[in-house]
Amino acid sequence: MPGIEDVGTYDVPVEVAGSGTTANNVARQVLTLSVEPPPITITVSELPDGYPNRDYSAPLSATGGSGQHTWSLNNSELPDGLELNRASDGSWSIVGMPEKSASRLAPYAVTLLATDVMFPSVTATITLSLWIVPDLSILTTNIPSGVSGTPYDTTLQSFGGIAPYTYAATNLPPGLSVFADAGGVWHIGGVLPLDVAGSYDVTLTATDSDSLAQTDIMRLMLMVNEPETPSIAVITTYLSPVTNGESYAPFMFEASGGTAPYTWSAAGLPAGLTLYSNGLLAGTVEADAGEYTITVQVRDSSATPLVATANYLLIVTAGSTAAVTGDDSTPASSAGLSSALVGAAAAGCSMSGSDDGLMMLAVLIFLASMTALRVRAARHAGARVSSNTGRNTA
Structure with missing residues (x-):
């Protein structure tokens, strides 16, 4: 088989003689044989x-x-x-x-x-x-209300930057703190003492693991109610990011307190998403990549309806570009030769001429004389080829 050093174009004279002895029984033609380099x-x-x-x-x-x-x-x-x-x-x-x-x-x-x-x-x-x-962003934009004298727990979520994250908070109610559990999930939790009812303007800070640490700050309102006080609260704490053009995994908002069933509504949803009245968020996102602030409202079924609202940050990312390859190195084909060049075609050879029989004979001549042609091929190719070695610099 021809090698990379044989790449080039060759003129192959071919002579076919008939069974007679006259000059008219001899056919001569010069065929062009091309040895192509393998594609990249x-x-x-x-x-x-x-x-x-x-x-x-x-x-x-x-x-x-x-x-x-x-x-x-x-x-x-x-x-x-x-x-x-x-x-x-x-x-x-x-x-x-x-x-x-x-x-x-x-x-x-x-x-x-x-x-x-x-x-x-x-x-x-x-x-x-x-x-x-992208930069670090806190996804937890809403935290559920608490009741004095009872345990409290909610998890914290962020996006972007370099995980894992750490969190800190100021102005938490007495009895609550920010901590990571054994699995590395961060919480605001503890036990709310009696007589701490009220509203708390909590400042939450997230820090990523970059050597040049990024931080993000979110202000959260934490309501602590007295026991037996009629109230309703949205307890969903964050929305997972979604990629545009993809379906959002069906997701149910949750509320506590008041009288079920609840009725839900939303403002600011990106195109393609719908919040149904039963609290189901679903659809295929058609909006551009970006950050969307969504306001969600829940209303209970009591005679004097209780209402609660919560704001969320929904991050929409753009879809990845699938790897698309293109090969511009395909050599030109030669008509009438595919059946004759079973072995040579696989090596990147092509021939041109007007007589299929002469082409077939030329192939035999070419294969028989490849040793002599290698010297000429090196001259056509210009230089010997040395293989390169890649280095992984990751």
Whole structure:
């Protein structure tokens, strides 16, 4: 089989003689034989997430062609702070430190072009998603009411930044504190003493694990009621993030107190989501990526209805860009030769000519004389090829 050093174009003279002895029984033709380089296959299928102000490295890899490739961006851009880099050993990576301004709720669609060093016409492309993780945001925007003289517990949730998170709170009612359980889940909990009824303006602070720590602050109103005081409260504490174009997992809002059944309504929902009167939140999000403030109201069934409201932060992220590859290195085909070149076609050979029988004979001549052709092929190819080695810089 021809190797990479045999890539080139060859003129193959062919002569076919008939059974007679006259000159008219001899047919001569020069056929063109092309040995094509193998196509490039990009082997990197995903890019790791990046974080603002933290070092980033994503090795790039491909096979095929001469084994030596250059990389470039194809009608796309990298997040601020990142660039394509060629190391001294010839390996390529996306490296740098994403700037804080590069974080967002949608991935970057990065289209990469791999080009063969020896055969510039042999290329391949791929489009990959690159996430720069958004800033830390506290998702817990509502906490349930408590009753003096009883236990109290609610969990805390955040999004973005670098997990795990830690929390602190000020102006909690007596008996309550912020703590992490054995599983790393954070709570506001404890036992509310008697005679602490009232409203408490709680300031909750979340901090992520980045060496350059991010913080987010949320003000929460915690109501502590006297025992036996008629009241109603929304006890759902947060809404999970959702990706646009995807269905929101059916979710039931919860309330406590008052007289069931409850009637629910909402304002500020992103397009595609519906809050039904029974408290079911469902639908397929059609809105753009972003942060949406939603106000939810619940009303009970008592003669003089009790009403409670709660505000929530719903984060909508953009969907990832699926890896899309393109191979621009497919060689031109030759008509009438597919049945004759069973072995040679697999090696990247093609021939052109006007006589199928002559082509078949030329293939036999070519395979028989490959040893001699290798010297000529090296001259056509320009140089011997040395394989490159990739380095993982992650």
